[in-house]
Amino acid sequence: SQPKGVAVGHRQLSHNCSLIRRQFGVEVDDVNVSWLPQYHDMGLIGSYLGALYCGGSGVYMSPLSFIKNPPLWIKMCSKYKATHTQAPNFAYKLTARKFNALPSSKKPAELDLGSMQHMFNAAEPVTADSIDAFYDTFEQFGLSRNAIVPGYGLAEQTVYVCDGGSQRLTLDKNALKENKVVTLPETADESVKKHLIGCG
Numbered sequence: 001s002q003p004k005g006v007a008v009g010h011r012q013l014s015h016n017c018s019l020i021r022r023q024f025g026v027e028v029d030d031v032n033v034s035w036l037p038q039y040h041d042m043g044l045i046g047s048y049l050g051a052l053y054c055g056g057s058g059v060y061m062s063p064l065s066f067i068k069n070p071p072l073w074i075k076m077c078s079k080y081k082a083t084h085t086q087a088p089n090f091a092y093k094l095t096a097r098k099f100n101a102l103p104s105s106k107k108p109a110e111l112d113l114g115s116m117q118h119m120f121n122a123a124e125p126v127t128a129d130s131i132d133a134f135y136d137t138f139e140q141f142g143l144s145r146n147a148i149v150p151g152y153g154l155a156e157q158t159v160y161v162c163d164g165g166s167q168r169l170t171l172d173k174n175a176l177k178e179n180k181v182v183t184l185p186e187t188a189d190e191s192v193k194k195h196l197i198g199c200g
Helices: 010-024 041-054 063-068 071-079 089-101 128-141 173-179
Strands: 031-034 057-060 084-088 118-122 148-153 160-163 168-172 193-197
Touching: 010 041, 010 160, 031 041, 031 071, 041 057, 041 084, 041 118, 041 148, 063 071, 071 084, 071 089, 084 089, 089 118, 089 128, 128 148, 128 193, 168 173, 173 193
Parallel strands: 031 057, 031 084, 084 118, 118 148
Antiparallel strands: 148 160, 168 193
8 A cells, every 4th residue: 555654652662672672582791783774674673772772782884885795794793793683585695695606715714603593584575595595504604593583574563573483385376376275286396386484
């Protein structure tokens, strides 16, 4: 529909920050690393206000720096021992692809992602191939296989709605479109498959 303005007050922000703190297990010694812009709800509330509200530390880079050099995000996560970060789905796939394309001489000699507890993946449809590409690339550097957490949010709810989805479902998109029925595809033909990721 047509865009509509939504007034978000202090009480709503406080409530949403409390939900984020409780759900993500944020502590005062946690470190958030982010490249998200301040004018994006996940950047403003999830990254900037989240660190202020929860008492943790924040390390930030420009969105332009990320676009120019996506692996810099992961280098910063390693350098500052990040425990939390957040990004739209495309960033995970892009970062893995750009990191893998680096010549050996340009890859960081040491990269440690063992401190990472929660990588929020939201703000657009979450895909299995982006998550898998990221894990395949960075698991060797200590990234826990359950660090990436698909989620859902919207600005009208301040930002955060839910996360923690782990279910993956492949369905027959033709059956859904034509008959409004969810069926699991019996064929191996990718053209009729639709892959979905649970967001909690």
